[in-house]
Amino acid sequence: MEQKTSKVVVSALLAGAFGAVACHASRTCRYLPGDAGWPSQAAWHQLNNTVGGRLIAGTPLGRPCFEPDLNAAECAAIKAEWTDLHPFIADPVNVMSPYWMNNSCDPFYGPSGTCKLGSLAVYAINVTNAQDAVAGVRFASANNIRLTIKNTGHDYLGRSSGAGSLALWTHNLKDITFLDYRSADYTGPAARLGAGVEGTDLGPVAAAHGYRVLGGSCPTVGVAGGFTQGGGHSPLSAKYGLGADQVLEWEVVTADGVHTTASASQNPALYWALRGGGAGNYAVVLSMTVKAHPDGPAAGAGFLIVNDDDDKFWAAVAAWLKHLLVLDTLDGYMTAFTITALDFALDFALLPDAASVDDITAPLAPFFAELDELKVTLAQSRASVSANYADWYETWAAPITYSTNNSIGGRLISRSAVQDRLPALVAVFRDIAEYSAAEVGGSALKGLAFNVTSARVGSAALPGADAVLPAWRDALFTLNFLIPLAEDADWETINSGQAWINDKQDELRAVTPGGGTYMNQATWDNPNWKEDYFGSNYKALFAIKAAYDPEDLFWADAAVGSDVAWVRAADGRLCRPEANT
Numbered sequence: 263m264e265q266k267t268s269k270v271v272v273s274a275l276l277a278g279a280f281g282a283v284a285c286h287a288s289r290t291c292r293y294l295p296g297d298a299g300w301p302s303q304a305a306w307h308q309l310n311n312t313v314g315g316r317l318i319a320g321t322p323l324g325r326p327c328f329e330p331d332l333n334a335a336e337c338a339a340i341k342a343e344w345t346d347l348h349p350f351i352a353d354p355v356n357v358m359s360p361y362w363m364n365n366s367c368d369p370f371y372g373p374s375g376t377c378k379l380g381s382l383a384v385y386a387i388n389v390t391n392a393q394d395a396v397a398g399v400r401f402a403s404a405n406n407i408r409l410t411i412k413n414t415g416h417d418y419l420g421r422s423s424g425a426g427s428l429a430l431w432t433h434n435l436k437d438i439t440f441l442d443y444r445s446a447d448y449t450g451p452a453a454r455l456g457a458g459v460e461g462t463d464l465g466p467v468a469a470a471h472g473y474r475v476l477g478g479s480c481p482t483v484g485v486a487g488g489f490t491q492g493g494g495h496s497p498l499s500a501k502y503g504l505g506a507d508q509v510l511e512w513e514v515v516t517a518d519g520v521h522t523t524a525s526a527s528q529n530p531a532l533y534w535a536l537r538g539g540g541a542g543n544y545a546v547v548l549s550m551t552v553k554a555h556p557d558g559p560a561a562g563a564g565f566l567i568v569n570d571d572d573d574k575f576w577a578a579v580a581a582w583l584k585h586l587l588v589l590d591t592l593d594g595y596m597t598a599f600t601i602t603a604l605d606f607a608l609d610f611a612l613l614p615d616a617a618s619v620d621d622i623t624a625p626l627a628p629f630f631a632e633l634d635e636l637k638v639t640l641a642q643s644r645a646s647v648s649a650n651y652a653d654w655y656e657t658w659a660a661p662i663t664y665s666t667n668n669s670i671g672g673r674l675i676s677r678s679a680v681q682d683r684l685p686a687l688v689a690v691f692r693d694i695a696e697y698s699a700a701e702v703g704g705s706a707l708k709g710l711a712f713n714v715t716s717a718r719v720g721s722a723a724l725p726g727a728d729a730v731l732p733a734w735r736d737a738l739f740t741l742n743f744l745i746p747l748a749e750d751a752d753w754e755t756i757n758s759g760q761a762w763i764n765d766k767q768d769e770l771r772a773v774t775p776g777g778g779t780y781m782n783q784a785t786w787d788n789p790n791w792k793e794d795y796f797g798s799n800y801k802a803l804f805a806i807k808a809a810y811d812p813e814d815l816f817w818a819d820a821a822v823g824s825d826v827a828w829v830r831a832a833d834g835r836l837c838r839p840e841a842n843t
């Protein structure tokens with residue numbers, strides 16, 4: 263029913279889409295600070311009054327390390343935290359990605375270097391209610407300046423920052439409410455999450471209400487931000503599907519400054535696009551309502567294999583990838599593993615509602631038997647049962663540490679690639695794992711395996727039911743790989759690392775033909791981004807983008823419609839493409 267409604271609206275919208283893009287009359291650009299057209303102090307003051315004094319001037323975190331703002335204690339503090347996620351999460355404009363921070367105010371370059379905003383927003387509104395978001399949308403539109411939306415700043419594609427922009431900072435929208443939801447498609451428990459809620463905010467509250475609600479493996483990713491809007495993989499995905507599959511409705515502010523709802527019955531095309539069609543590109547999200555699932559015990563397991571012989575080690579990795587085809591058939595069984603040149607770790611397996619340790623370890627026994635045949639020994643192995651999902655998370659997922667000092671690439675690895683091209687696939691993995699840069703160490707490949715087919719997770723995963731890239735449903739696991747960067751890596755190093763990652767993504771594409779990539783853990787400058795990140799959904803998403811944001815207020819690299827909307831110049835300025843002048 264819901265699916266039918268969406269399809270009708272989408273095709274009706276398609277008809278009008280291309281006209282909207284073709285009508286940019288003259289070559290115009292967004293204003294940057296210093297331009298005559300940049301809003302006056304009085305205009306900013308007026309905006310600040312409208313948002314209750316919650317307008318904040320963007321400030322680089324590294325500023326205390328530079329003249330004339332030098333402050334030794336503050337500088338030491340930010341240097342010590344520079345690879346931590348937390349200072350970036352708590353800041354209105356600074357983001358984690360070294361690529362997008364681009365050393366514009368890197369504390370390790372002080373005190374004589376330069377400290378500029380670079381790609382960071384010039385002002386941010388500390389959004390606390392719908393009126394704040396409406397005011398920001400209207401101000402950016404009326405004044406021809408770029409608008410960005412920043413939540414936690416995890417984004418690898420640079421989508422939560424933007425030179426010369428006004429940012430809507432949604433981090434403080436932390437409300438969590440549990441309710442009984444009733445609609446034509448779903449009747450049952452649900453959770454309404456403010457746009458700033460992180461996994462770490464959600465877990466314990468959900469448990470206290472007797473529910474599980476999906477968030478990322480990483481506790482600090484924003485649930486209603488890039489995670490759900492881009493797809494969203496969770497340890498719980500093998501049981502309930504992707505983050506986007508959970509959404510019942512969105513509370514939004516649209517590009518025309520209207521506060522409204524997107525659901526199966528209201529703005530169904532927008533509801534569809536926001537569920538997997540890419541972050542920050544269709545509307546500002548204030549909250550979302552998602553399914554809540556009854557809680558219960560959960561089993562976990564993990565192991566470590568150390569590489570003391572390359573041939574045996576990579577044979578063990580190949581055996582693991584093949585064994586994933588078996589684990590794929592077990593309801594709810596999820597695994598997260600890390601492969602480096604030195605070792606291979608099952609960081610965690612999750613089996614929700616398992617009664618005993620044996621439930622989670624027995625399915626691993628055939629793999630362990632294969633290790634015996636290969637004469638590979640386990641350096642560590644453990645398993646446990648937790649009383650509920652939040653406890654499982656604290657035991658298994660929360661202790662994993664994350665840092666900002668890296669660049670990322672990725673690819674969804676299809677079941678057919680493992681079935682039919684395993685040696686070629688393992689050869690690319692090995693090639694990636696053997697990346698090593700002087701003094702900063704090697705790369706890491708991270709696999710997250712879950713069956714998110716509709717046979718497993720229900721009708722939300724049927725083709726076209728939401729805007730999740732269809733290749734997710736054929737994937738045995740999603741792979742992302744990280745290369746380390748020194749805290750003071752220069753632009754040339756960062757940029758050449760990015761190029762290396764793009765090459766490896768091409769090699770992975772060659773062994774997974776017709777597949778795709780999880781856009782949230784990949785490169786912004788992948789030339790195949792439309793196909794890889796959106797697949798067959800691109801055209802329908804383009805039509806919805808044109809209908810809901812005809813002036814391209816929301817813009818990001820590798821976002822639907824971005825290439826025909828604006829071109830980012832060397833100074834970060836957005837200008838209409840030549841073709842549209």
Ligand SMILES: Cc1cc2nc3c(=O)[nH]c(=O)nc-3n(C[C@H](O)[C@H](O)[C@H](O)COP(=O)(O)OP(=O)(O)OC[C@H]3O[C@@H](n4cnc5c(N)ncnc54)[C@H](O)[C@@H]3O)c2cc1C
Binds near residue numbers: 414432488
């Ligand atoms: C250390 C680390 C671990 C990760 N682990 C996982 C994981 O386990 N599972 C997974 O699926 N992904 C994971 N990711 C990827 C993650 O999903 C993306 O980085 C995602 O974009 C983060 O969204 P955010 O809202 O937290 O961050 P931000 O960088 O603040 O925002 C990301 C995007 O969402 C948009 N956005 C944010 N808030 C809103 C809003 N209210 N309305 C409209 N648009 C909005 C922004 O404009 C931007 O385009 C991880 C990333 C990192 C860095």
Ligand SMILES: *[C@@H]1O[C@H](CO)[C@@H](O)[C@H](O)[C@H]1NC(C)=O
Binds near residue numbers: 314
């Ligand atoms: C906005 O107003 C508040 C309260 O008056 C003030 O503290 C803040 O500095 C102002 N913001 C800007 C960017 O001027």
Ligand SMILES: *[C@@H]1O[C@H](CO)[C@@H](O)[C@H](O)[C@H]1NC(C)=O
Binds near residue numbers: 364381
């Ligand atoms: C980073 O800075 C360099 C110059 O130092 C510039 O060439 C490059 O375009 C910048 N990259 C981004 C993403 O802004």
Ligand SMILES: *[C@@H]1O[C@H](CO)[C@@H](O)[C@H](O)[C@H]1NC(C)=O
Binds near residue numbers: 390434
């Ligand atoms: C943002 O607003 C919230 C209240 O809505 C307030 O608690 C918080 O201190 C503000 N943050 C900043 C950095 O101004």
Ligand SMILES: *[C@@H]1O[C@H](CO)[C@@H](O)[C@H](O)[C@H]1NC(C)=O
Binds near residue numbers: 345665701
């Ligand atoms: C990256 O940061 C982590 C955590 O702070 C640290 O252990 C690691 O050595 C850093 N890597 C590089 C290459 O600096």
Ligand SMILES: *[C@@H]1O[C@H](CO)[C@@H](O)[C@H](O)[C@H]1NC(C)=O
Binds near residue numbers: 591677713715718
């Ligand atoms: C996924 O899960 C379903 C339901 O448990 C199962 O029937 C199917 O074989 C699994 N794998 C694939 C490829 O669909």
